[in-house]
Amino acid sequence: MNRFTSITVGIGEFLYLLWRTLKSIKHFPSSSEKFLFQVFDMGNRTLPVAALIALSIGSVLALQTGIQLSGYGIEDKIGGIVGISLCTELAPVMAAILMAGRVGSSITAEISSMKVYEEISALETMNIDPVRFLVLPRFLACLVTLPFLVIYMDLIGWLGGSLVSSMNQTISVSFSSFYNDLSQVVKISDISVGIIKSVFFAIVISISSCSIGLLASGGPREIGNSVTKSVVASFIAILVLDYFLTRLLILVGLL
Amino acid sequence: MKKFRLLKVDEVTKGFNGKTVLERISCEFFNNEVHVILGKSGTGKSVLLKMIIGLIKPDLGKISIDDQDLFENAKENDLILSYIFQSSALLNSLTVIDNVTIFLDEHNVGSKQERVTKAYGILSDLGIQDAANKMPSELSGGMRKRVAIARSLIISPDILLYDEPTAELDPINTKIISQIIDKLRDTNTITQVVVTHDIAFAYSIADKISILEDGKIILTGDKDAIKNSKNALLEPI
Ligand SMILES: Nc1ncnc2c1ncn2[C@@H]1O[C@H](COP(=O)(O)OP(=O)(O)O)[C@@H](O)[C@H]1O
Ligand SMILES: [Mg+2]
Numbered sequence: 001m002n003r004f005t006s007i008t009v010g011i012g013e014f015l016y017l018l019w020r021t022l023k024s025i026k027h028f029p030s031s032s033e034k035f036l037f038q039v040f041d042m043g044n045r046t047l048p049v050a051a052l053i054a055l056s057i058g059s060v061l062a063l064q065t066g067i068q069l070s071g072y073g074i075e076d077k078i079g080g081i082v083g084i085s086l087c088t089e090l091a092p093v094m095a096a097i098l099m100a101g102r103v104g105s106s107i108t109a110e111i112s113s114m115k116v117y118e119e120i121s122a123l124e125t126m127n128i129d130p131v132r133f134l135v136l137p138r139f140l141a142c143l144v145t146l147p148f149l150v151i152y153m154d155l156i157g158w159l160g161g162s163l164v165s166s167m168n169q170t171i172s173v174s175f176s177s178f179y180n181d182l183s184q185v186v187k188i189s190d191i192s193v194g195i196i197k198s199v200f201f202a203i204v205i206s207i208s209s210c211s212i213g214l215l216a217s218g219g220p221r222e223i224g225n226s227v228t229k230s231v232v233a234s235f236i237a238i239l240v241l242d243y244f245l246t247r248l249l250i251l252v253g254l255l
Numbered sequence: 256m257k258k259f260r261l262l263k264v265d266e267v268t269k270g271f272n273g274k275t276v277l278e279r280i281s282c283e284f285f286n287n288e289v290h291v292i293l294g295k296s297g298t299g300k301s302v303l304l305k306m307i308i309g310l311i312k313p314d315l316g317k318i319s320i321d322d323q324d325l326f327e328n329a330k331e332n333d334l335i336l337s338y339i340f341q342s343s344a345l346l347n348s349l350t351v352i353d354n355v356t357i358f359l360d361e362h363n364v365g366s367k368q369e370r371v372t373k374a375y376g377i378l379s380d381l382g383i384q385d386a387a388n389k390m391p392s393e394l395s396g397g398m399r400k401r402v403a404i405a406r407s408l409i410i411s412p413d414i415l416l417y418d419e420p421t422a423e424l425d426p427i428n429t430k431i432i433s434q435i436i437d438k439l440r441d442t443n444t445i446t447q448v449v450v451t452h453d454i455a456f457a458y459s460i461a462d463k464i465s466i467l468e469d470g471k472i473i474l475t476g477d478k479d480a481i482k483n484s485k486n487a488l489l490e491p492i
Contacts (some may be wrong), residue, residue, distance in 0.1 A: 030363070110348070122344040125308050125337065128361045160377070 010211075010233065017131070017211045018203065021139050026131040031137045038141030044093075045102045046149055053094050054086075054153035058160030061085060066171035075171050079178040080142035080185025082161035087186060088255065091153040091208070092194040093242055096201035099146055107138055111213025112223045120214065127242035135210045142206035148196045154194065158182065189254050196254075197245050204237045223232035258413050259320045262307070262446065264439055269274040269302055272469030276302050278470040279316065284448055289440050292450040293465030293488070300450035301341065303467070304416045307448070308338040309330070333462060334414065341418040343399040345391040345406070352387040352473035355405045377405045381435060394400070399427030415439070417449040421456050429456055435480060436460045454489060458482065 028035070062082050067077040111134060114120050120130050162178040165171045212230040216222045249255045262284040266347045267276045276299040284290050294300050306309040307318055309326060320334055345354050355374040359365060365373075376383040381401045391399055400420060409416055417436075421429040433456065439445050440462075448466075451457055457464055458478060465475040466488055474486055481489070 030361075114346070117347070118340050118342055118344040119346050121310055122340060122346070124310060126358045126361070128357070133361065 008055060010208075013211050013215060014208055017135065017214070018207045018251075020131045021135050021207065024129065024136050025073070025140075027132045027136065028140065031132065034133075034137035035140050038137050039145055042099075042103050042141055042145040045106070046098055046145070048152050050095060050098055050149055051156050053098065054091065054156035055160040056085060057090055057094065058082060059164045059253065060156030061090070061157075062161035062164040062171070066120045066168060066173070070170050074161040075165075075173055076177055076181060077248070078165050078171065078173050079162070079181030079183075082165075082178075083182035083186040083189055086157040086161070087191050088193045089152075089242075089246075091157055092150050092201065093238065095146060095149045095153050095198060096205065096238045097235065099142065099149065099225060100205045100231060100238060103142065104205045104234050105227050105231050107206070108211040108213040108227050109223060111210055112226040113220075114217035115214060115216045116218070116220055116222055130214065135207070135214075138149045138210060139203075143199065144200040146205075147195045148203040150194045150198045151191070154191065193249055193254050196249065197242065200241055200245060201238055204241060205234050208233050208237065261321055262302070262325075262414060263319050263322075264307065265319060265397045266304075267306060267313045267315045267318065269299070269306060269314050272363075276470060280467075280471055282465055282472050282475065284446055285463075285491045286439070286446055287443055289436060289447045289449065289460055290463045290465065291461040292448070292465045292467050292472075293452065293454065293457050294450070295452055295488075298467050299470060300467060301418050303399050304338060304448070304450060306417050308336055308416055310338070335410055335412045336414045336416065337410060337412035338416045339400075339407055339418060339420060339487050341420075341422055343391075343396075343403040344392065345399055345402055349401050350388055350390055351383070351394070354391065354402060355409055357406065358410050366427070374405070377408050379404075381405055382431075383456065395428075396423050397425070400424065400432065401435070412445065414448065417447065417451075418427040418439060419451050419453075420449065421451065423452055480482070
């Protein structure tokens, strides 16, 4: 299969699994325990690194922008600029990349290993739908976790920005004026832009990593290949989707 | 109570990527018998069982219960089949007890307490109740096989399909598996189909033996008839 057909087939498999997952949502009550476990696991895997990334991005963003702004004497605009960039673009994309790298990869590893070692077939012989049993709780957990991760990264990123702005001699914008400007510029709609993006990213990450895992076939070597494939597919999808989502959100007037 | 008389594989053909593995294969499994299918590796024994359990669709031919298509009438005949994978295929992320109760859990049969009690009963019948809270990775191959059998027995199957149940086992564990099969035969409620390439094991458990060679059943009959048939495949090497 050449690259073009395999991408087309991959998208087809993605949409088919998404459809089956949505259809199985009515079984959610019976998998709520698995869902909670997944939420906990996803939080565990992402929160510490997310804090580090957000703090670093917020600080560097404030440092670079703040020094430029102070050249024009308008460094008091720093809060708004850092606030907007983080919540509409940087936090959702970084959160999604982190989610794909830490959570999506482990979902694919787990599911492809279950496929290769016939655990999925065993479920089928017991009339247990692997979509309901495996995909649904991961899908819903990702859908809930990622938006929270974005808000969490917004807050920590802003904190990083405000710390640097107040401590850096050249910028020297106080905590309160940073947040004052931020609160005037950043609107609820800007925060929801990040959250809307993250919902789409969550769908893409969870379904594609499950789909690629379920399609694994052959020996144990396939597990490694599937994980690589899953991370690459998620990264590309996140970046491409980000562009089109941004255009769409501009179109509907949210940006 | 007899739930069925005859499970019939009728002129079934199956191939992969243009290569035929099973060609118009036919065989019959009667209620309550232990029927062993002997064949060398790669002859399609697993493919045959996977078609009976419904994991693989035949290219041609039909699998039926008392002349009714096994899959079309799955609801009506409410016959329970269970397949024990050669690899045991336990869920590695669940404990032994959770593996055994998974069917009941996922289909909401009884209370949690009832499920666990039932599972413990089966585990102790099979002599592995001490392993209940272990993870599959902590078990030996023989114990994993018994957990897989427990996971099948908890759904009270009418037909139990074993895929090379002794393939990676030592003689003691092989003996344990034959004893389990014997005990289940004595309950008179379960039809057991066992595929294997182990001739001694086949003789130790079988009521009936069929020999699979080149995609076809070349010989079938009662154990003693097969023993006396002097088929070249049955000669010790
Ligand atoms: N899913 C599959 N795809 C392609 N070929 C397969 C598949 N399953 C089995 N085969 C082929 O069918 C033949 C019989 O396999 P199998 O039933 O596993 O043999 P065995 O008698 O050892 O159990 C083998 O040549 C195997 O390569
Ligand atoms: Mg086999």
